[in-house]
Amino acid sequence: MKKTTKYILFAILGGIALMTVAAMNGWRLDDHTVPKNRTREQYDFEGTFNPIVNFLNQEKKDFTGIKSYYSYVGFASTPRELDEVYRINLDTEQSPIVGTYEIEKGGEKQKVPITYSNQQITYEEELTPQFDEDILNMVLKPEYFESLDIQQTRKSAETELSQLIYKPENQSDLFKKLKKKYEMPSDTKLSVILGYAHYNEYNFSITLKSKDKIVYISSSIYLNKGE
Incomplete structure (x- = not known):
């Protein structure tokens, strides 16, 4: 029984020493993440x-x-x-997902309605280049x-x-x-x-x-x- 108590005491003291060294060196025990x-x-x-x-x-x-x-x-x-x-x-939030595609170039702006489904854009009007x-x-x-x-x-x-x-x-x-x-x-x-x-x-x-x-x-x- 005394031997077991002695081992537990050493483990506690060892843990305290480890935390003390950690604090002195500026790192935390969970810093492995x-x-x-x-x-x-x-x-x-x-x-x-x-x-x-x-x-x-x-x-x-x-x-x-x-x-x-x-x-x-x-x-x-x-x-x-x-x-x-x-x-x-x-x-x-719409179903199907809707939106707009806009181009600004040479001082001019163009905008067309679009829908988006299965990671593809469908343009309701012709506009090039496409996104x-x-x-x-x-x-x-x-x-x-x-x-x-x-x-x-x-x-x-x-x-x-x-x-x-x-x-x-x-x-x-x-x-x-x-x-x-x-x-x-x-x-x-x-x-x-x-x-x-x-x-x-x-x-x-x-x-x-x-x-x-x-x-x-x-x-x-x-x-x-x-x-």
């Missing part, structure tokens, strides 16, 4: 953007609890002025975000706006695919931002940027209240 390229604060903050990350992870988009969906592609030669803009707005369905239905696995280093986090208590800005990269499969799709030059870098705004808007944006050409890609979901 935090990737090496994240701090605990960054990891927890990144988790607040799960609605858009989970949405992007879906092969076939599930719009349950989503009020509307917005997708956008823009082209520019300088950061201050867009040369071409292509937008899709979908009312995902890129690969962008509208983009699939990105959580592992992609996990592979990126975090550059900056922003959160405003006054406006409820928050952003997670990842460091630019030029090595991923996503980068190589988009660089080829948009015929970007060799000095191109890809930047990713996750965002949240009031009214339950979650946003994902990509910027492909070189010295002479910029491509902006963005997707937003608007959740129903309480989702």
